[in-house]
Amino acid sequence: MSVYRYRIVNVFAEQRFGGNPLAVFTDAGGLSEQDMQLIARQFNLSETVFLFPGDAE
Structure with missing residues (x-):
């Protein structure tokens, strides 16, 4: 089974x-x-x- 790292972030937060x-x-x-x-x-x-690696070109 593959491992995928992730983060939980708060957007539009005022506090x-x-x-x-x-x-x-x-x-x-x-x-x-x-x-x-x-x-x-x-x-x-x-x-x-979900972010993907970009091309190296």
Whole structure:
């Protein structure tokens, strides 16, 4: 099983622990669209972001 690191961040926060929680996967390489949908559903947050490595060119 692969390991995917993520962070939970608060966006639009005006105070500590305020705002909207957001899950950010910093390297989603290898995840299919279906995987990402299932992960987002599991987190049950309003937003989940999946970042992919860019091209080296």
